[in-house]
Amino acid sequence: EALPEERARPAQHARVAAEIHLAAGDLAAVEEVLERAGETPQTAYLHGRLAEARGDGEEAERQYRTAAEEPSEYVRATARLGVLALREGEAEQAIEVLEPARAQAPGHAEIVPALIEAYLEEDQLDEAARVATEALEARPEAAELLIAKGRVDLARGEVDAVLAALAPLVDQRPEDADLHAMIGEAARRKGQAERANAAFDRALAVDATQRTALLGKALVALDAGDVEAAQEAITKAREGRVGRRTVAVLEARRLVLEGIGNEAARQLRRLVRRSRDADLWAAYGRALAQAESDRAAENAFERALRYDEDQVEAHLGLALVRTRRGALSGAASAIGEAARVIDAKELGSRWEARLLAARGRLLFENGAFGDAERKAREALEKDEDCAEAHLLLAVIADAQGGDPVPELRRALAARSPAPEVLGQLVIFDRRADDRCELAQRYMRAAPRGIDARDVRAVARRCR
Numbered sequence: 001e002a003l004p005e006e007r008a009r010p011a012q013h014a015r016v017a018a019e020i021h022l023a024a025g026d027l028a029a030v031e032e033v034l035e036r037a038g039e040t041p042q043t044a045y046l047h048g049r050l051a052e053a054r055g056d057g058e059e060a061e062r063q064y065r066t067a068a069e070e071p072s073e074y075v076r077a078t079a080r081l082g083v084l085a086l087r088e089g090e091a092e093q094a095i096e097v098l099e100p101a102r103a104q105a106p107g108h109a110e111i112v113p114a115l116i117e118a119y120l121e122e123d124q125l126d127e128a129a130r131v132a133t134e135a136l137e138a139r140p141e142a143a144e145l146l147i148a149k150g151r152v153d154l155a156r157g158e159v160d161a162v163l164a165a166l167a168p169l170v171d172q173r174p175e176d177a178d179l180h181a182m183i184g185e186a187a188r189r190k191g192q193a194e195r196a197n198a199a200f201d202r203a204l205a206v207d208a209t210q211r212t213a214l215l216g217k218a219l220v221a222l223d224a225g226d227v228e229a230a231q232e233a234i235t236k237a238r239e240g241r242v243g244r245r246t247v248a249v250l251e252a253r254r255l256v257l258e259g260i261g262n263e264a265a266r267q268l269r270r271l272v273r274r275s276r277d278a279d280l281w282a283a284y285g286r287a288l289a290q291a292e293s294d295r296a297a298e299n300a301f302e303r304a305l306r307y308d309e310d311q312v313e314a315h316l317g318l319a320l321v322r323t324r325r326g327a328l329s330g331a332a333s334a335i336g337e338a339a340r341v342i343d344a345k346e347l348g349s350r351w352e353a354r355l356l357a358a359r360g361r362l363l364f365e366n367g368a369f370g371d372a373e374r375k376a377r378e379a380l381e382k383d384e385d386c387a388e389a390h391l392l393l394a395v396i397a398d399a400q401g402g403d404p405v406p407e408l409r410r411a412l413a414a415r416s417p418a419p420e421v422l423g424q425l426v427i428f429d430r431r432a433d434d435r436c437e438l439a440q441r442y443m444r445a446a447p448r449g450i451d452a453r454d455v456r457a458v459a460r461r462c463r
Contacts, residue, residue: 041070107138261290278308353383423451436462
């Protein structure tokens with residue numbers, strides 16, 4: 001029913017003002033003017049945006065569904081419904097909601113990015129590419145669509161193409177959080193952690209809830225092996241717009257970083273189903289390797305490399321598990337591939353140190369103790385917190401009749417020590433005050449590991 005003419009004009013003015021305040025991010029002003037805006041599909045949409053901004057997804061969805069019943073509000077209200085579904089980890093539902101709206105607006109600035117993200121979440125790269133192509137045919141110069149296409153290019157591994165296409169847009173759109181976030185993600189995948197973090201920070205300065213930037217900050221910290229920074233970033237991601245499933249993946253990867261392999265593998269086992277995410281499979285492989293389930297770990301690492309032949313964690317993981325299983329030729333091949341990626345991507349000293357430690361472990365297994373020790377010390381010159389190098393020195397000391405405990409202690413204090421360090425300390429450092437704690441940590445990480453029997457006996461006496 002139409003408003004009386006004398007009331008319609010102020011209500012219309014209020015709705016226009018609400019749109020302006022919403023664009024400016026002034027939620028208090030939006031709420032104030034909506035009190036005078038009447039009840040229309042347009043105001044339902046605006047109430048939805050207000051509820052969404054305040055974290056009330058249920059109320060936002062109710063308002064958007066009301067707004068979407070009106071043809072004039074259908075497209076933008078449906079766009080927000082799709083975004084809400086994505087945020088809840090419901091990519092399939094987002095596709096179902098967004099595709100009919102895209103038919104009406106193939107170049108829509110909100111529908112296209114959300115739909116591309118949903119298709120990528122469902123591992124439907126061809127569909128995501130189709131959406132991007134049709135959107136750019138409708139609006140070939142639209143920066144937001146070029147940014148969305150960047151997601152497709154990243155999924156194809158075309159990192160340099162993304163940086164080349166998006167970097168020139170920064171001067172034109174300095175306040176575009178999505179643009180900075182995509183540049184950050186491309187830089188992260190290229191191994192440029194400093195550039196990635198700077199771009200993510202710039203995105204979050206514009207929009208503190210920018211999903212790609214929140215996720216990217218966590219991934220940079222995880223890639224760097226920085227547990228404290230990773231925990232802080234994951235907390236912010238959980239509080240922001242990152243979906244629950246994605247946060248669960250981040251939490252599991254943090255457990256891997258802390259060396260709690262068995263628990264991490266249990267969480268990741270459910271998440272890797274139907275996934276084509278190389279990083280996720282590599283994290284699963286690393287968790288299994290920490291749990292000392294080497295055959296399963298090898299399968300996971302090989303799966304990661306099927307999706308991304310440059311997944312360096314998978315190459316190093318294969319080197320580790322093959323060395324432990326005595327498949328030294330296969331380990332050498334994996335080390336060679338890891339070296340190729342580390343060199344090509346200029347990943348830096350931390351990765352170079354891990355590579356040297358892997359080479360040293362292989363030399364040790366071949367009986368070349370002196371060469372192995374030299375590789376371990378070269379690794380520590382590049383990164384004094386390389387846990388793999390300290391562990392190798394401990395293993396060499398034990399093999400030569402020396403005391404492995406000092407190097408085991410250094411490995412424990414280093415970045416992301418393997419559960420093997422915990423088990424060996426329980427066995428060798430019998431008078432340690434933290435022996436019970438180490439035993440409990442080992443059993444969480446590798447309850448069926450090589451040292452599990454001895455460690456379990458210690459853990460029982462600790463109760």
